[in-house]
Amino acid sequence: MKRLSKNDAPKHITQNEKVMSENDFIVSKTDTKGYITYCNQIFIEMSGYTKEELIGANHNLIRHPDMPAVAFALAWDLIKNGKEFFGFVKNLKKDGGFYWVFAYITADYDTRGNIIGYSSFRRKPSKAALEAIVPVYKLLVDAEKKGGMKASNDLLAVFLKEHNTTYNDLVMNLQKS
Ligand SMILES: Cc1cc2nc3c(=O)[nH]c(=O)nc-3n(C[C@H](O)[C@H](O)[C@H](O)COP(=O)(O)O)c2cc1C
Numbered sequence: 001m002k003r004l005s006k007n008d009a010p011k012h013i014t015q016n017e018k019v020m021s022e023n024d025f026i027v028s029k030t031d032t033k034g035y036i037t038y039c040n041q042i043f044i045e046m047s048g049y050t051k052e053e054l055i056g057a058n059h060n061l062i063r064h065p066d067m068p069a070v071a072f073a074l075a076w077d078l079i080k081n082g083k084e085f086f087g088f089v090k091n092l093k094k095d096g097g098f099y100w101v102f103a104y105i106t107a108d109y110d111t112r113g114n115i116i117g118y119s120s121f122r123r124k125p126s127k128a129a130l131e132a133i134v135p136v137y138k139l140l141v142d143a144e145k146k147g148g149m150k151a152s153n154d155l156l157a158v159f160l161k162e163h164n165t166t167y168n169d170l171v172m173n174l175q176k177s
Contacts, residue, residue, distance in 0.1 A: 003035065004049075005058035009092055013065065016097035018046060020124035026101060029108065029119045034059045037117060048094035064092040068140035070152040074167065079105050079118055086171045088125050088133045100125050102175050129174035 002008075020026070026046055029038035039054045047054065047062055054061075063072075067090055075085040085105040090098055101122035107115045136159065143151040160167060 003056050004053055004061045006060040006063050010096040012096045014096040018099045026122040030059055031117045046099050062091045064090040064098055066090050068137050068152055069144055070140055079107050082107055100130055126175050128177040132174055
């Protein structure tokens with residue numbers, strides 16, 4: 001079967017939001033390249049894809065164009081080096097709608113300590129966090145359109161400095177708010 005990726009994602013994007021339930025977890029696992037090896041039932045329901053479509057697909061299948069590339073660059077940089085990533089992610093559903101998550105991604109290891117893949121667990125993001133993060137992501141996406149990743153990296157650094165915080169502290173405090 002064809003391995004789906006962001007090239008197969010819907011081109012018609014809508015403003016229809018599906019909101020996560022309070023007690024749900026969305027779970028997926030990937031190989032070291034980001035191809036999905038496992039997904040739970042909630043992931044299937046939220047994304048709108050079947051299990052058959054998701055297994056083997058590149059995780060970027062659900063990448064939403066409103067997400068700044070810098071967020072994923074940061075995520076991969078951390079998890080490849082065995083560190084954890086936390087962040088707010090807007091995902092694209094098969095029907096063109098979207099859903100927001102508060103995501104945690106971490107590496108999976110074999111008994112010798114080699115990274116053999118990655119796992120992600122997502123919960124419902126706090127409302128206050130989304131209100132704060134949406135305008136920031138918009139600025140980052142606009143910066144990327146004009147000046148590429150360097151522009152959004154610089155912008156993020158200035159934003160964190162102005163708020164006297166680190167990326168991780170910002171995300172954690174937002175989710176608590
Ligand atoms: C375990 C794991 C889970 C991921 N979950 C998502 C996700 O839910 N949504 C998403 O857009 N990208 C997710 N990614 C990141 C994608 O691999 C990819 O970097 C991102 O969609 C940007 O794709 P692009 O650089 O090809 O545009 C995940 C990666 C890993 C390793």
